[in-house]
Amino acid sequence: MTPTRIDRRFAALKAEGRPGLVTFVTAGDPDYKTARDILFGLPAAGADIIELGMPFSDPMADGPAIQAAGLRALKSGQNMRKTLQMVAEFRARDTETPIVLMGYYNPIFVYPTDEFLADAKKAGVDGLIIVDCPPEADDELCLPAMQHGINFIRLAAPTTDNKRLPIVLKNTSGFLYYVSITGITGTATPDPTEVHAKVASIKKATTLPVAVGFGVKTPEQAKAIGRGADAVVVGSALVGAIEKSLGSDGKATAGTVSAVLNLVKSLSGAVRQR
């Protein structure tokens, strides 16, 4: 594959000598317009790479915060076509910040896959993280995505041992996403020392950048985890900030967009500290 937006962004981060901040929010949470305004504001608030969740009714690897975000989005009428439209609107204003779609395989499979990949590329999607597509299913989505010039970003877990790591790395591109806890998103708190050791051992096996996520919530944690990784992913905390900002009717308030962007600003400040 020729260098992608993701490759260029990690090269720039390396030149700056700091870890990147990867932010996750769910497309359409709590509604299309608010989610789009959040998305538009993320680069200026300090997000280096944007993960955009594709809502799914049965998010098996997600904790309560991201489950709730997906349900809010679906309830507001979000679907895959609207998610791609949101990316296209973003791409019209920002040609450099990478966007990675994250979610589950089924909504892609029924789209169906080839049409989805063509539409995603056209909209300006740079990468995919599909939780339930392990290397054993590479011919389903990973290889076709690469053919469309879209990075397929693989997750590695604490249960991924040295024997399995090469299998996980084989068709991974863009970066590797290290799942810092044995569990679902936004639950346990990762131990930076353990994470750094694991990232160091992964880096012996690959030249790909390694981003660390699942359970990173505060600027302090982001800073600590970021010291031993190429990027830190924060998701549940941002989605939690959306939830807290909602009115009693569950709808967005005047403070929703700024609640998320202010948290991104402080996270971004933390990963920039030496």
Next chain:
Amino acid sequence: MTTSTTTTSTPQLNSYRTGPDERGFFGQFGGRFVAETLMPLILELESAYNAAKSDPKFAAELGYLHTHYSGRPSPLYFAERMTKHFGGAKVYFKRDELNHTGSHKINNCLGQILLARRMGKTRIIAETGAGQHGVAVATVCAKFDLPCEIYMGATDVERQAPNVARMKLLGAKLNAVTSGAGTLKDAMNEALRDWVSNVHDTYYIIGTAAGPHPYPQLVRDFQSIIGQETREQMMKAEGRLPDALVACIGGGSNAIGLFHPFLDEKDVAIYGVEAGGHGLNVENGHAASMTGGTPGVLHGNRTYLLQNRDGQILEGHSISAGLDYPGVGPEHSWLKDSGRVKYVAITDKEALNALQLCTRLEGIIPALEPSHAIAYVEKLAPTMGKDQILVMNLCGRGDKDLFTVAKALGMQI
């Protein structure tokens, strides 16, 4: 739909009994669509199961438990009055409702708990819909002294009160799941989340022939004793194989257990009966994944699902909590597309009527799940000759459904 992979599932087959392939596929269905955290464990389970299969000690231990703990073989019973009533084929019941714990679920649980012990796992989790699987899991966990947690949808906790009490009595920790509609699929999501968080010591006893490979295969193998016994018993009773088999399908474990040993017998017609709920034409009003759904990927496998055009999973509906699941085991999806098994749907109302009919004619109160199969027998038997033979899997007893049935019939308890 991807069409490139479906070619492998079209017939010209020498055998319908060779699946799954080494990657866990039956044609385009099945597979291992799980998070990376679970992959190493699923591969470990596969090799542990393969080792157990070729170990005579494993078979001997399971055989002993079947005979002395769950009470196998279950009888093959000639339903004489029902046969006369329908006026067609001779109707036999495979009486798996007489197993210890009251359904076929114990067959699978005994096999899997032995596997969990071989793998050195010290904690058991499971999902349950009607509670029959939960009760069977709680039972084997009590017997083998392993702590167990059962995930059950909050809606199901309410409508299956007797089984909830049984599980608690057996020492299981019951977690009522409130996400989604609080039914079986949501319970399965929560069980998977628990498993991802506790992979080091936890074994997940999936209750039906679905989920990621190797579960559909191993659950089928553990349930195939139903069909193996039926073959032997039928040869003894009639000196020949039956002309038709009928079983209800939620996830489809009792059905695949009956069907699998007969799949290569061309002269045996096979019917799987799905839950038609309020009717297949009622949107989100049924749980018939194959007769009223489309292929997709959920809970680790590709199979027929109830879903909307955006690939969001629907909740479905059935009066029977055990059939109220928006998916189905992948081998059934393949058997449907290959044409070997015919899948049909029966409504809530038809099943309720069949339950009453069976109770009055045979003195057997069936669970609501096999009542769907009985309702289809009611349609099928009269179209067959009196010299023909039909076997229906009576996979569960109706005690657990008394409150639901009484409510539906307007009876006071």
